[in-house]
Amino acid sequence: MTVTIYDVAREAGVSMATVSRVVNNNPNVKPATRKKVYEAIERLGYRPNAVARGLASKRTTTVGVVIPDISNSIFAEVARGIEDIANMYHYNIILCNADKKKDKEIRVVNTLLEKQVDGLLFMGGAVTEDHLQAFKTTNVPVVLCATSDENEQIPSVDINHEEAAYDAVMKLIQNGHKRIAMISGTLQDPANGYARFQGYKRALQENGLSYDESLVRIGNYRYESGVEAMKYFIALDERPTAVFSATDEMAIGAIHCIQDSDLQVPGDISVISVDNSRMASMVRPQLTAVAQPMYDIGAVSMRLLTKLMKKEHVEQYKVTLPHEIVMRQSVGGA
């Protein structure tokens, strides 16, 4: 039924080894025999079996990527960066959604390892001791992507979330705002949550602005939670003149909530966020945001992984990509 390397060998009148050589582009084959083999391959419709090859060579040319949620545009963008570079280096990717759930993350890491991936790209929530444990059961290189562990034991590529948040809030402060609210993600989330919250606090503190607990709401990254948070802020006796949102989507919710309360953005309340997803420029007013280079984070982390897999020298195991503030229309003076 299935045609194997053996069939090709017989058809071409050579040995299996020779067929294997031409299929793998080994230069040690006389052009004439190479030609014969190619013809036999063509005639028989031979297709190499990558599974057999993987077993024999112990390399599968596939990498595992665990991602929180591919339907989230931010991560989808990262995934595209990953796949483009993977493709460039002839790797395929097995994609697993793990929703930042620790159990699921560890489970998929294990099945990925069972599948003998040559490398692992991990995008998740907090990296716990159990994660490290799971990574340590294997020799395959792992790189954290848009994720980092505080101990910095694992190679990673990400932006500096604390600084990104800091920069966003600074922009508000520079515009004269003194009463600045924040719509945060859960503080359990190291990057999108905790770090951005820390950046917010530091910016306030360094500028002599007092931290007011009632000016912080925790959202779930979704549009609706942005409007809920904003409703709360607007109902305050002394409402903020600006709000910093941990993500675009919540920021957009906030903007619409402000508008629905017959207030103006940025006239009455300024809004800034970090992400800069495609949506940022697709709302009115267009959203001012600190841009995370999601595609690049994916691409760079995959590139790093290829080096690790080939045991090439890498000079930097923890790479922090630059972020930048994209001024649009949602921030004005106090």
Add this chain to the structure above:
Amino acid sequence: MTVTIYDVAREAGVSMATVSRVVNNNPNVKPATRKKVYEAIERLGYRPNAVARGLASKRTTTVGVVIPDISNSIFAEVARGIEDIANMYHYNIILCNADKKKDKEIRVVNTLLEKQVDGLLFMGGAVTEDHLQAFKTTNVPVVLCATSDENEQIPSVDINHEEAAYDAVMKLIQNGHKRIAMISGTLQDPANGYARFQGYKRALQENGLSYDESLVRIGNYRYESGVEAMKYFIALDERPTAVFSATDEMAIGAIHCIQDSDLQVPGDISVISVDNSRMASMVRPQLTAVAQPMYDIGAVSMRLLTKLMKKEHVEQYKVTLPHEIVMRQSVGGA
């Protein structure tokens, strides 16, 4: 170095076959021996090698999915549906972006087949004779996902794009509009382009409205092309009172273009589209759209594929999922 089934067998004092049985949950193992084996596995830190298993059993429990672009939110949503169901049936997915480019599509299909995937989910542009040819070189089941071939030779799940477009335009007509423009995708794209355009024309025709070529612009599915198209329509001597966009993103571009021209949506011009992505409810006015059940398309196609892979009986090889119109704020009377 790596611990194999053989090591476990020795450690547990049983044969390889028995270890294989417990690992595969074969009921024909005495509980006591099963326990012994589990303990040995634990002690040795044994992890099954899925590649070896794949070679021996000729099943890899992985399916290939070729997708146009994972960073497009519409497809990302489908992908999530696919992965959720795949996961439920213990399959993993290898994801390949092919950008609706025929060459790339055929190339990735072949590498996926080399990797011995148990099934293939194909999401692409037009399904050509060459595609069919590629599919035919193998026994692994293929299902087209959000894609269909005119000959209906391959199982598929999708919505009826022609009808979806028809319904959208009908809604406009029922609201009294007579001068209705369309922002279409390229007519080379069978589903998003050609079929939707046909639906538009049929709706006009069935209602005695003449088709006017100057009322149709071809976009590239992006926001910017929506604003370009709309600019053109607004500059017309007799501008349309409503526009039907083939996708949400172009529709949003159109809305903003209208607003920037000091016109109102839907006061001056109504806008409707098909897609109903998350963005539809995140713009003002909120976009009225025909909803494609993207997640379901992914989930159902994966479910269908599992049946095909298990050679189970399937009663319907071509499934057309229902679409529905979601009334929001962008459509008003003529």
Add this chain to the structure above:
DNA sequence: CTGTTAGCGCATTCAT
């Protein structure tokens, strides 16, 4: 219920 024996399709020594 358990063990023995063959391969699965290929890469990779080691010879020649």
Add this chain to the structure above:
DNA sequence: ATGAATGCGCTAACAG
């Protein structure tokens, strides 16, 4: 430059 032989780690008959 080419061939013969071995084994990668596991499943799947087949026996018993």
